[in-house]
Structures are given as structure tokens and as C-alpha cells.
Amino acid sequence: MNPVEIKNRKEFTITCPIPVRDYPHVLLAHGGGGKLMHQLIEKMFKAAFESSELHKGRDAAVLQLGQGKTAFTSDSYVVRPLFFPGGDIGTLAVNGTVNDLAMAGARPKYISVSFILEEGLAMEALWRVVRSIRRAALEAEVEIVTGDTKVVDRGKGDGMYINTAGIGEITHAQDIAPQNIQTGDAILLNGDLARHGMAVMAVREGLEFESAIESDCAPLADLVGALLSAGVEIHCLRDLTRGGLASALNEIASGAQREISIDEALIPVREDVASACELLGLDPLYVANEGRFIAIVPRRDQEKALTIMRKHPLGQGACLIGTVGNRGSALVTLKSRIGAGRILDMLSGEQLPRIC
Amino acid sequence: MNPVEIKNRKEFTITCPIPVRDYPHVLLAHGGGGKLMHQLIEKMFKAAFESSELHKGRDAAVLQLGQGKTAFTSDSYVVRPLFFPGGDIGTLAVNGTVNDLAMAGARPKYISVSFILEEGLAMEALWRVVRSIRRAALEAEVEIVTGDTKVVDRGKGDGMYINTAGIGEITHAQDIAPQNIQTGDAILLNGDLARHGMAVMAVREGLEFESAIESDCAPLADLVGALLSAGVEIHCLRDLTRGGLASALNEIASGAQREISIDEALIPVREDVASACELLGLDPLYVANEGRFIAIVPRRDQEKALTIMRKHPLGQGACLIGTVGNRGSALVTLKSRIGAGRILDMLSGEQLPRIC
Numbered sequence: 001m002n003p004v005e006i007k008n009r010k011e012f013t014i015t016c017p018i019p020v021r022d023y024p025h026v027l028l029a030h031g032g033g034g035k036l037m038h039q040l041i042e043k044m045f046k047a048a049f050e051s052s053e054l055h056k057g058r059d060a061a062v063l064q065l066g067q068g069k070t071a072f073t074s075d076s077y078v079v080r081p082l083f084f085p086g087g088d089i090g091t092l093a094v095n096g097t098v099n100d101l102a103m104a105g106a107r108p109k110y111i112s113v114s115f116i117l118e119e120g121l122a123m124e125a126l127w128r129v130v131r132s133i134r135r136a137a138l139e140a141e142v143e144i145v146t147g148d149t150k151v152v153d154r155g156k157g158d159g160m161y162i163n164t165a166g167i168g169e170i171t172h173a174q175d176i177a178p179q180n181i182q183t184g185d186a187i188l189l190n191g192d193l194a195r196h197g198m199a200v201m202a203v204r205e206g207l208e209f210e211s212a213i214e215s216d217c218a219p220l221a222d223l224v225g226a227l228l229s230a231g232v233e234i235h236c237l238r239d240l241t242r243g244g245l246a247s248a249l250n251e252i253a254s255g256a257q258r259e260i261s262i263d264e265a266l267i268p269v270r271e272d273v274a275s276a277c278e279l280l281g282l283d284p285l286y287v288a289n290e291g292r293f294i295a296i297v298p299r300r301d302q303e304k305a306l307t308i309m310r311k312h313p314l315g316q317g318a319c320l321i322g323t324v325g326n327r328g329s330a331l332v333t334l335k336s337r338i339g340a341g342r343i344l345d346m347l348s349g350e351q352l353p354r355i356c
Numbered sequence: 357m358n359p360v361e362i363k364n365r366k367e368f369t370i371t372c373p374i375p376v377r378d379y380p381h382v383l384l385a386h387g388g389g390g391k392l393m394h395q396l397i398e399k400m401f402k403a404a405f406e407s408s409e410l411h412k413g414r415d416a417a418v419l420q421l422g423q424g425k426t427a428f429t430s431d432s433y434v435v436r437p438l439f440f441p442g443g444d445i446g447t448l449a450v451n452g453t454v455n456d457l458a459m460a461g462a463r464p465k466y467i468s469v470s471f472i473l474e475e476g477l478a479m480e481a482l483w484r485v486v487r488s489i490r491r492a493a494l495e496a497e498v499e500i501v502t503g504d505t506k507v508v509d510r511g512k513g514d515g516m517y518i519n520t521a522g523i524g525e526i527t528h529a530q531d532i533a534p535q536n537i538q539t540g541d542a543i544l545l546n547g548d549l550a551r552h553g554m555a556v557m558a559v560r561e562g563l564e565f566e567s568a569i570e571s572d573c574a575p576l577a578d579l580v581g582a583l584l585s586a587g588v589e590i591h592c593l594r595d596l597t598r599g600g601l602a603s604a605l606n607e608i609a610s611g612a613q614r615e616i617s618i619d620e621a622l623i624p625v626r627e628d629v630a631s632a633c634e635l636l637g638l639d640p641l642y643v644a645n646e647g648r649f650i651a652i653v654p655r656r657d658q659e660k661a662l663t664i665m666r667k668h669p670l671g672q673g674a675c676l677i678g679t680v681g682n683r684g685s686a687l688v689t690l691k692s693r694i695g696a697g698r699i700l701d702m703l704s705g706e707q708l709p710r711i712c
Contacts, residue, residue: 016483026477031507041505044483048490049469049500061501063466065525068422074430074468074521075504110419112430113405114519116472121382127372127400134404144405145417148431148519149397151387152710156514161506163470165430165521169421354508 017043033242033288034347038251056177057255059239060104062170071106073097074165080354082125082159084200086214087290089162090132092356095219095290096241097166098140102221103237103293105176105228106168108140113164114148118157125159140219142166168221172228178255180235185324186302187260188295190223190309191216191317192268193245197287197352198276205280213273218291223312227295232305236296241356243347244286246332248294250346253330261333262322262344285334286347288355296324373399389598389644390703394607412533413611415595416460418526427462429453430521436710438481438515440556442570443646445518446488448712451575451646452597453522454496458577459593459649461532461584462524464496469520470504474513481515496575498522524577528584534611536591541680542658543616544651546579546665547572547673548624549601553643553708554632561636569629574647579668583651588661592652597712599703600642602688604650606702609686617689618678618700641690642703644711652680 018040029036046054053061060073077093087095094111101108113133117126137144199215201207220239227234236256238248245267253260269277269284277284291314297305302320309315334344374396385392402410409417416429433449443451450467457464469489473482493500551572558569576595583590592612594604601623609616625633625640633640647670653661658676665671690700 014487016480018479018483020479023479025479026473026475026482026507028475028507028509031473031505037505041503044486045469045503045505048486049493049503050490051499051501053499053501054503061466061468063501063523065426065465065523066422066424070421070426070523072466072468072521072523073502074470074519076470076472076506076517076519078472078506078508109421110417110428112417112428112521113401114430114432116432116434116517117382117387119382119384123374123376123379123381124372126382127374130400130404131370134406137405143407143409145407145409145419146429147397147401147405147410149387149393149401150432150434150517151382151384152434152514152517153384156512158508158512161432161472161508161517163430163432163504163519163521165428165468165519167419167421167426167428167523 017047028353029349032347032351032353033247057251058104058177059100060106062104069170071101071104071168071170073100074163075100076161076163077356078161078354079200079356080158081203084203084215085212086199087217088129088132089160090129091136091217092290093162093164094133094136094140095217096356097164098142098219098221099239101166101168102224103239105172105174106170107225108142108166108168108221110145111142111164111166112146113144113162116157116161117151118159119151119154121159140221174234176234176237178236178252181252181256181258181296181324182235183324183326184299185235185296186299186320187262187322188297188305189319189321190315191292192270193289193292194269194273194277194284194287196290197355198273200355201280201352202276209272209276213276216289216291218314220291220293220314223309223314226308226312227305230308232301233298234295237293239293240289242288244288246285246344247347249332253332257330258327259325259329259331260322261325263335265337266319266321268317268319282351286351288352373403384709385705388703388707388709389603413607414460414533415456416462418460425526427457427460427524427526429456430519431456432517432519433712434517434710435556435712436514437559440559440571441568442555443573444485444488445516446485447492447573448646449518449520450489450492450496451573452712453520454498454575454577455595457522457524458580459595461528461530462526463581464498464522464524464577466501467498467520467522468502469500469518472513472517473507474515475507475510477515496577530590532590532593534592534608537608537612537614537652537680538591539680539682540655541591541652542655542676543618543678544653544661545648545675545677546671547648548626549645549648550625550629550633550640550643552646553711554629556711557636557708558632565628565632569632572645572647574670576647576649576670579665579670582664582668583661586664588657589654590651593649595649596645598644600644602641602700603703605688609688613686614683615681615685615687616678617681619691621693622675622677624673624675638707642707644708
């Protein structure tokens with residue numbers, strides 16, 4: 001996509017681009033990763049901020065700084081509860097940002113950690129999260145170089161919110177973005193779906209399973225780096241957080257204006273996770289993951305990529321789940337287990353609030 | 357300062373470094389810019405995150421990326437109320453981060469904008485803030501290249517919190533940091549104090565003045581750039597936000613282990629602002645500013661720097677307010693209007709919560 005033409009930057013409409021009659025107030029779904037969030041981002045934020053980089057729809061911005069290319073991203077984390085099997089808000093805050101950099105093909109180097117703490121938060125809870133952040137940063141090999149501390153009044157803030165921003169170095173010449181996917185490309189997934197979402201929901205809903213479902217929260221940069229340094233051609237990468245696989249595929253299909261089709265029978269979901277989803281009436285294709293991503297590669301690189309992924313601890317369950325179709329429609333279609341095809345839409349409404 | 361030696365990085369104490377007997381819970385003052393916040397940052401965050409860059413105590417980290425030097429910073433904004441005379445949370449979020457980059461001597465280039473919105477926030481209020489962000493970014497000449505949107509439940513979040521992270525380019529060879537101040541250096545201030553804090557407090561406390569006190573919120577990078585490109589040698593820069601001038605000077609004195617003395621009679625405070633401070637029992641030296649900074653320069657560059665500052669719209673009231681003393685003690689002393697000297701300590705307790 002060419003840089004967006006910016007005319008008369010100083011002048012700007014005063015009318016709210018979200019119809020106030022339809023949405024007079026912000027809803028939880030505006031942050032849920034589905035249709036309403038995308039409408040808010042597209043119509044309000046992208047329209048007002050007019051950056052060609054924002055329009056590329058990558059997980060991280062790719063910037064030319066001096067001679068080199070740098071990836072830059074930021075996310076806030078508001079997960080409830082703060083602690084869950086397999087991680088906590090600190091683990092999430094480091095890995096989430098590390099993974100957004102990895103999805104731009106960057107090697108994560110530096111992160112910031114900004115806390116919004118609630119007055120009355122137990123100091124021991126903060127310390128526990130700080131230790132998780134330390135551990136996750138060491139594991140992902142990123143240095144925490146700057147930060148900020150704010151405290152808000154008791155009753156606000158749910159214990160704590162964390163924002164992390166990250167900077168990564170891009171040392172290869174590939175251009176990884178939704179726009180670059182091609183007809184016939186293979187869609188590869190690095191493992192089973194829906195663990196993070198169900199780990200958090202199980203705690204929140206007080207569900208008891210035989211053994212706890214643990215979040216899949218993990219840093220993906222090393223695995224992506226292995227693909228890149230082996231010379232695999234990568235057209236697009238996307239981690240499957242809020243809104244899950246279905247929303248990620250819809251974002252990519254819409255960014256590329258290409259059809260995407262996937263096959264339900266090829267998508268791994270652990271049995272206990274599938275049961276938990278059924279119990280709560282959730283579709284695992286829409287549930288958030290924190291250590292899962294898709295790599296969209298030319299068909300000729302499919303086997304090479306899968307071999308590399310399966311050798312890595314975070315890609316042992318790697319598999320092909322679908323292919324990229326023709327330009328024109330931006331639909332995502334799912335071939336179900338019984339063979340019927342249906343359109344897999346972007347999440348609408350709010351399925352899992354406060355999951356990350 | 358040499359990089360901190362990091363031994364046995366994988367092992368780490370499990371004991372909370374803040375004595376839980378004294379502070380079992382987070383207090384508002386832990387985010388107020390004073391003693392408790394510094395204790396939390398020094399003892400908990402810096403100890404756990406072990407970055408030599410964090411230990412330098414700059415407003416922004418200075419990173420070697422490829423061939424060039426890059427500044428990187430992030431802040432969250434939780435000001436209450438969201439709108440105040442002279443600005444709003446959006447103006448603050450852009451200028452605050454732009455100014456942190458400027459204080460590292462960088463030219464701000466890219467920022468991220470991450471929203472934490474409260475369910476039920478009026479869409480029109482969000483749009484008003486988005487337009488402020490747009491305007492402030494255009495004025496400061498930074499591009500918004502990435503962002504994030506989260507929504508938290510009604511009753512949390514006070515309407516909205518914003519985090520911005522920023523990246524700036526450093527194109528000069530100077531090393532600007534507290535450690536570099538020298539005996540005899542001049543401490544220059546770019547204008548009158550305490551407007552931002554009093555603008556916010558006046559709204560919050562429902563105070564009525566003849567004319568509203570407006571926040572001094574403004575982007576300082578252009579003014580700093582003018583000093584640098586004129587070849588002024590700059591030892592340290594610091595914007596005077598939370599905790600005000602007094603806390604900033606204490607941070608610098610402590611970072612440099614040098615005495616700093618300032619003269620109250622030389623520090624400009626507008627009459628209406630001084631009256632408002634008196635009414636609320638606040639000392640303007642501790643009140644937050646959002647468009648004020650100090651530049652610490654060698655005495656020989658003092659007049660040159662003041663001349664450049666006074667030519668700039670944001671430095672018309674620039675003046676000398678004090679000097680750097682000897683190494684050894686890290687005290688900040690104030691010569692009062694009646695000639696008596698006293699120690700100007702770091703803010704203790706919480707004077708102005710939620711000011712930025």
C-alpha cells in the first residue's frame with residue numbers, strides 16, 4: 001500500500017466519525033478484538049492520526065531509523081484476574097509486546113514497562129508481578145530500559161494495568177505484512193488453540209477441571225528468527241490474541257483483499273480445552289492465545305517451514321491449516337469437520353472481555 | 357556510570373524489597389513523584405530489571421540502534437479531570453512523551469498511543485481527546501505509528517487512561533545526563549512555574565478565579581533543538597512535571613552526587629498562580645508543570661543559551677535560577693526571598709495526585 005496522501009493536515013472534521021446515535025458510549029466490545037473495535041480503530045483512530053504505517057495494519061510499526069529498519073509497538077494489559085495458571089499480567093505484558101515485534105519479523109531488543117497501580121494493591125502482589133516481568137524479559141532476551149509509575153485511587157484500576165512498548169531490530173530484507181500474501185500461500189499454525197483464553201476464563205468463572213488449563217503465554221521471537229535465518233520466505237505473520245484465529249484471519253483477508261480458507265479438521269484444540277469451551281459456549285477459533293501465531297508462506301516453503309517449527313519447543317504441534325485464495329473478496333471460509341463450508345466472520349459483540 | 361554488573365541473572369531474591377511491614381499496600385504517594393515513588397523505583401523496579409540504562413535516570417533511555425543513537429520513553433497519563441483549561445489528557449499524553457525525548461536531547465519522531473477506555477465513556481469525549489492528540493502530534497511534528505485499544509468495566513478507569521511511548525533521533529554527540537553536571541554550571545529555567553498543576557487543581561477543587569489559569573502544556577523539542585544546533589554545551593535537561601522543580605533538582609543532585617543551590621527571588625511565578633497556590637496551601641516549587649524545563653549548562657554558555665531561549669515562544673521568560681555546587685553532598689538548597697537558606701527536600705507524601 002502506498003503511503004496515505006495527507007492533504008490539508010491542519011484542517012479536520014469536527015464530527016465524530018462513530019455515529020453517536022448508534023454508539024453514544026464506549027462499550028466493552030470496543031476493546032474486544034472484534035468488529036466494534038475495528039470500526040473504532042479504522043474510522044476514528046486511523047482517520048485522525050493519518051499515518052501510512054498505521055494503515056499497514058501490522059502488529060508493530062516498521063520504521064526507517066538512520067540506516068536500519070526498526071520495529072516499534074505498544075500494548076496495554078488489563079487482564080482480570082491478575083494471576084492465572086501459566087502466567088500473570090507481567091508475563092503477558094512482556095510476551096505480548098515481544099510477540100508483536102516478532103510478528104513484524106524483528107528481533108526484540110528493548111522494552112518499556114509502565115504501571116498504573118491501584119491505591120491499596122498489596123505490595124507483595126506488585127512484587128510477584130515484577131518478578132514475572134524480570135523472568136519473562138530474561139527469557140525473551142529483552143532489556144527493560146525505561147518505565148513509568150502512576151497510582152490511581154482505590155476502586156479504579158483493578159489492582160494494576162501495565163503498558164509495555166517495545167523496539168526490535170529488523171536485519172533481513174523481507175517485507176512481512178498482510179498485503180503481501182499471495183494466492184496459493186500456505187497458512188501454518190504453531191500449535192493447539194485457545195489455551196490462554198480458557199486458562200483465564202476458568203479462574204474467572206471458578207471452573208474446576210481435572211487439571212488446570214495453563215495459558216500458552218510464551219515469547220515467539222526465537223521461533224520466528226529460526227524461520228527467517230533459514231531463509232524461509234514469509235509473507236505475513238500474526239499472533240492470535242484477542243479475537244483468536246478467526247479475527248486474525250479476517251484482519252489479514254481484509255488487509256490483503258483476498259479470500260482465505262481453512263479446514264477445521266486440521267486445527268488442533270486440546271480435548272480439555274475443547275470441553276471447557278463447550279461448557280462456556282465459546283468457539284475456540286475466537287478464543288485468545290498468547291503463544292500461537294500463523295505464518296503465511298509460499299507453498300514451496302511450506303515443508304521447510306514446518307520442519308523448522310516442529311524442531312522448536314514452541315512449534316512442536318505446527319501444522320498446515322489452510323490456504324490463501326484469490327484477490328477480490330476478503331472472506332474467510334471454514335470447511336467444517338462434516339465437510340460443510342461456512343463463512344468465518346470477525347468476532348462481533350464481546351465474547352471474552354479483559355482477556356489480555 | 358558504567359553498565360551495572362549483572363551476575364547470576366537467573367537467580368533473584370524472593371523477598372519484597374519494599375518493607376511490607378511499613379508499606380503493605382500501594383499508596384497514592386507511590387505515584388506522586390516524591391520520595392515514596394523514588395523508593396519504589398529504586399528498590400523494586402531498578403533492582404529487579406537491572407538495566408544500566410534505567411540506572412542513568414534520564415527521562416528517556418538512550419539506545420544504540422545500528423549506527424545511530426535513539427531515545428525511547430513511555431509514560432501513562434491518568435490526569436483527573438480529563439479536560440482542563442489549556443489542554444486535556446490527549447494534549448498531555450503527546451507533549452509529555454515528546455518532552456521526555458527532548459530532555460534526552462532527541463528529536464521526537466514517532467509515538468504510539470494506547471487507550472484504556474472505561475465502558476460508558478461518552479464517544480464524543482473520546483473524539484475530543486483524539487482530535488487533541490492529532491493537533492498536538494502535528495504541532496510537535498511526531499507521527500503516530502502504532503497503538504492499542506482496551507476497554508475496562510464501568511466504574512474502572514475514570515473515563516480513560518492513555519499511554520504514549522516515543523522514539524526520537526539523537527543527531528549530536530553530546531551526552532546529556534544528571535551525572536554530567538559540573539561545579540559552577542548555570543541552571544536555566546524557561547519560564548514561570550506551577551501553571552499546569554494549578555490549572556488542573558482549580559477545576560478539580562471548583563475554584564473560581566478572575567481568569568482561568570491555563571496549563572503550560574507544550575512541546576519543548578523545538579526549543580531544545582535550537583540550543584543544540586547553536587552549539588550550546590548542555591550537561592543536563594529535565595522537564596518539571598510531577599513533583600515540580602524541587603523534585604527534579606533533587607533527582608539531579610542525587611544522580612550527580614552534587615549540591616545544587618537556587619535562589620527563590622529568581623524563580624518566576626505568575627501572581628494569579630501564586631495566589632492559587634497559597635489558597636490551596638501548595639508550594640509552587642513542588643507543583644507540576646508541562647511546558648517548563650531546566651537546562652544545566654557551563655557558565656560560559658549561560659548568556660548564549662538564555663538569548664536563544666528568549667527568542668523562542670516557549671522560552672520568553674527564560675532566566676538563571678541557580679548554580680551547581682561541589683561533589684559530595686546531594687542537597688538542594690534554596691535561598692529564600694528574605695535571604696535565609698533552607699534545604700529543599702524531595703516531595704514527601706502526596707501533594708497533587710493524578711496531575712498527569
